[in-house]
Structures are given as structure tokens and as C-alpha cells.
Amino acid sequence: MRIATWNVNSINARxxxxxxxxxxxxxxxxxxxxxxxxxxxxxxxxxxxLGYNVAVHGQKTYxxxxxxxxxxxxxxxxxxxxxxxxxADDHARYIEAVVSGPQPVRVASIYLPNGNPAGTExxxxxxxxxxxxxxxxRELLGWEEPFVLAGDYNVIPEPRDAAFPNNWQDDALFxxxxxxAFRALKNLGLTEAFLQADGAEGAFTFWDYQAGAWQRNNxxxxxxxxxxxxxxxxxxxxxxxxxxxxxxxxSDHVPLVVELDA
DNA sequence: ATGCCGGGTGGAACCCGA
Numbered sequence: 001m002r003i004a005t006w007n008v009n010s011i012n013a014r015x016x017x018x019x020x021x022x023x024x025x026x027x028x029x030x031x032x033x034x035x036x037x038x039x040x041x042x043x044x045x046x047x048x049x050l051g052y053n054v055a056v057h058g059q060k061t062y063x064x065x066x067x068x069x070x071x072x073x074x075x076x077x078x079x080x081x082x083x084x085x086x087x088a089d090d091h092a093r094y095i096e097a098v099v100s101g102p103q104p105v106r107v108a109s110i111y112l113p114n115g116n117p118a119g120t121e122x123x124x125x126x127x128x129x130x131x132x133x134x135x136x137x138r139e140l141l142g143w144e145e146p147f148v149l150a151g152d153y154n155v156i157p158e159p160r161d162a163a164f165p166n167n168w169q170d171d172a173l174f175x176x177x178x179x180x181a182f183r184a185l186k187n188l189g190l191t192e193a194f195l196q197a198d199g200a201e202g203a204f205t206f207w208d209y210q211a212g213a214w215q216r217n218n219x220x221x222x223x224x225x226x227x228x229x230x231x232x233x234x235x236x237x238x239x240x241x242x243x244x245x246x247x248x249x250x251s252d253h254v255p256l257v258v259e260l261d262a
Numbered sequence: 263a264t265g266c267c268g269g270g271t272g273g274a275a276c277c278c279g280a
Contacts, residue, residue: 007269009268010268013269014269037270047263061271061277062270062279114278114280116279130280153279168280171280206280207268208267209265209268209279210263210267211263211264211267212266213267220280250266250269
């Protein structure tokens with residue numbers, strides 16, 4: 001099972017580019033983020049023509065996530081659960097479903113808050129959201145099933161995950177508390193697919209549109225796939241589709257593709 | 263570079279992203 005995650009930065013502005021990549025990469029499952037549209041504006045038919053089942057958790061203008069799969073999506077859940085005392089959350093940043101098949105796999109499409117500038121309400125929201133994700137991962141781990149939490153985490157885990165780590169010292173993506181929360185999530189027993197199956201230095205998933213970041217390879221690795229132990233047992237490979245960043249009208253993120261023997 | 267580019271909204275100028 002080929003599972004891809006991609007922050008597309010508007011599904012409708014980039015549909016031609018996205019469909020081109022789908023025909024080339026042929027993922028079995030795709031987790032999309034920043035679709036930037038309500039459910040009714042999602043180009044569902046275009047993906048159904050390629051043989052995908054579609055589940056959307058959309059929002060006007062901002063955020064929005066989707067799951068696409070060649071096999072039916074079951075037990076679709078929209079939104080990350082709220083814990084006791086958590087404030088209501090009107091951002092569409094999480095959708096989860098079970099991808100059916102001989103070996104069903106639960107897959108989540110995650111758009112973790114950016115959190116900049118650090119030290120503000122936005123950063124508090126990021127950390128609170130990470131705490132909710134941690135709690136939900138604990139719940140899922142109790143079921144002892146294969147699952148994949150894939151998406152734009154907006155976390156630079158280590159200095160090696162940025163071309164110029166000093167540039168990110170004060171950034172919400174690289175704050176000690178951000179990195180600690182991501183580490184804690186992994187330490188629940190989740191496997192980071194890229195590190196497990198590849199781990200090469202200088203691998204990035206995002207290059208800013210500005211200041212010639214792509215041309216200078218000034219990138220960061222912020223899109224991640226975390227695997228439950230039962231999913232990690234099935235991991236056979238991972239790839240970052242860097243070439244897509246050089247296409248016309250690219251997203252600033254590129255797809256991360258995980259291969260499972262499922 | 264607390265925005266250099268790019269998308270969305272709304273129909274200009276501003277919000278947001280990382």
C-alpha cells in the first residue's frame with residue numbers, strides 16, 4: 001500500500017499539477033492538507049475519475065484536509081477529539097479513516113498548526129493541538145492496529161532537518177517545546193517512516209516561495225509520517241518526491257510517500 | 263526579512279502561510 005502525504009496549498013488553484021502527480025505516482029492512499037475550500041468545492045469528480053474514494057474535511061479560505069483511497073474509506077472521523085477542558089476548535093486540520101483491504105490500515109491526514117509567532121496565542125494553540133494529537137495517538141495505540149499519522153506537522157525535528165538551522169532558531173517550527181512535543185509523540189512508540197526507511201541527511205519537504213529558497217536548496221523537513229508498531233512492521237520504503245517542486249505552479253511542499261506491505 | 267512569493271477573499275487591500 002502506497003500512502004502519500006502532501007500539503008497542496010489550495011486543491012483548486014493547483015488541480016492540474018496535483019492530477020499530473022497522481023497519474024505519475026499512483027498512490028493507493030493520499031493525505032492532502034491545505035485544500036483551502038469547503039467540502040462542496042472539493043473537485044471530488046476529478047479524483048473519482050482516477051478511481052479514488054474521497055473523504056473531505058474542508059473549510060473556507062484556510063486549512064482543510066482530505067483523504068483519498070483506491071479502496072473504500074470506513075469509519076471516517078473529522079476533527080481531532082477534544083479533551084476535557086479543551087477549547088472548541090473550528091480549524092479543519094484532521095481527518096482519519098480506515099482504508100479497507102486485505103490488511104486494513106487506519107490513516108490520518110494532519111495539518112498541524114504553524115504557531116508563529118512563537119510566544120503568542122497562535123503558539124499556545126499549536127502546543128495545545130499537539131497535546132490533543134498525543135492523547136489521540138495514545139488512544140489509537142491501545143487498539144494495537146496498523147495506523148499512519150501523516151501530514152504537515154510544521155515541526156523541524158532536528159538541526160539536520162533544515163538547510164540553515166540558525167535561521168529557524170526563533171521560529172515556532174523549531175522551538176524547543178515544539179521539538180519536545182514531537183519527540184514525546186514518537187516516544188509513545190511511533191516510528192518516523194523517513195528515518196526508519198531512509199534517513200539521508202539534507203532531505204527536505206518544503207522550500208519557501210520567496211528569496212529563491214528552492215534555487216538555493218534552502219529547505220526544511222516538516223512533513224512526516226508516524227507509524228504505529230503494527231504499521232512499522234509493514235514498512236518497506238519511503239520517498240520524497242522532490243522533483244515536483246520544480247514543476248510549473250508548484251506547492252511549496254512536495255509529497256512524502258510511504259510504502260507498506262499491506 | 264514580523265513576507266522577498268503565492269493563494270483566497272472580494273472586487274482593493276489585507277489575511278495567512280513557514
